[in-house]
Amino acid sequence: MMQPASMGELIYLDHAATTPVDPAVLEGMLPYFSERYGNASSIYGLGREAREALDQARLRCAEVLGCQPSEIVFTSGATESDNLALRGVAWAARIAGSGRDGAPHIVTTAIEHHAVLHTAQSLERQGFAATYLAPDERGIVGAPAIEAALRPETCLISLMHANNESGAIQPVRKVAEIACERGILVHTDAVQAAGMLPLGVDELGVDLLSLSAHKFYGPKGVGLLYVRKGTAIDFQQQAGSQEQGRRGGTENVAGIVGLGLALERAEERRVAYIAHCRSLRDRLMRGVVAAIPDARVNGPLDPALRLPNNLNVAIPGVDGETVLFNLDLAGIAASAGSACTTGNTEPGHVLLAMGLTAELCKASLRFTVGRSNTEGQIDRAVKEIVRAVERVRAVGSNVLRTV
């Protein structure tokens, strides 16, 4: 795992975007692409084998979440899970007639992933109501602000466990206590938290929880939604009786096997992973801040309030994307505080909501460390970041033309 950094080697510092599949997870998945290719709905042996693999994956996930296996719905990833949580609860509330004196209402935050934000906006277009709360300057949305936004028609609070840009950990447990007193359901998008924060649904107090396997060394295109027993939810994907009729469509058996194995391994390795990530992230942060004194860390400075693998830093006077292109040429993969849409660079919504100017958002870089990173890689990354920043500052955003 720990190989010395050398020129030509990719230094991958974008684990919040995706992670490589753990070799042991891949090995567990492979037979379900080949000799064990059965459809889990078939009654003969090959099908039963696939069904057993699904059952076992469900057990593994339930063990980590501390829930009943029947409370897990496998999906195509967190985008689908988030959509299902919001749409499912909102439509169930409408069907049940709650919010009769007003549209069923969702409280969420301005820093959620687009899978939540765009779903809430889509529900607004369908006549539901939604409130999007701004975070403080650290990127945290306080429980009192959420409590103040609740209405008699509020059917759901959707608050992420930890933010993908700033790493800020949100007060999910506190919010769930408030919601529980009022009989309001709570959903958390725990995509970035898996492998780093506890996921026990009872400890968190949540009714719905989303995960995506590729964020914790599992395969892409598979995830889950935990749905607490008794939750009023209108399942959205209709077809056969798969997932007990809650999510139609032939199950992605190999992917689900990978999800189960990856989640189990992420939980087993959590304490060691936190220590590994925190030490490398802190090394990176110290190196960058020492060499670029005006660099400013975005997000919470208190390590207890921040994911251990995340460093988000604004470097005044540079265009983050241009620095990233330079880092790419040097073999370093990271991410910017801006989002590219059809050729235009827009400041990212999370940092903007935290109160950064559009200029500082575009000058921000996100580094997320992971399993394969070493101290040698971090030291080389610091040097390359400093070099890229100096070049961009000297030449401006045309620097690539001079490379």
Ligand SMILES: Cc1ncc(COP(=O)(O)O)c(C=O)c1O
């Ligand atoms: C916080 C969060 N939620 C949801 C998603 C969506 O996950 P997927 O694209 O795997 O469906 C992501 C992916 O980046 C994420 O970071």
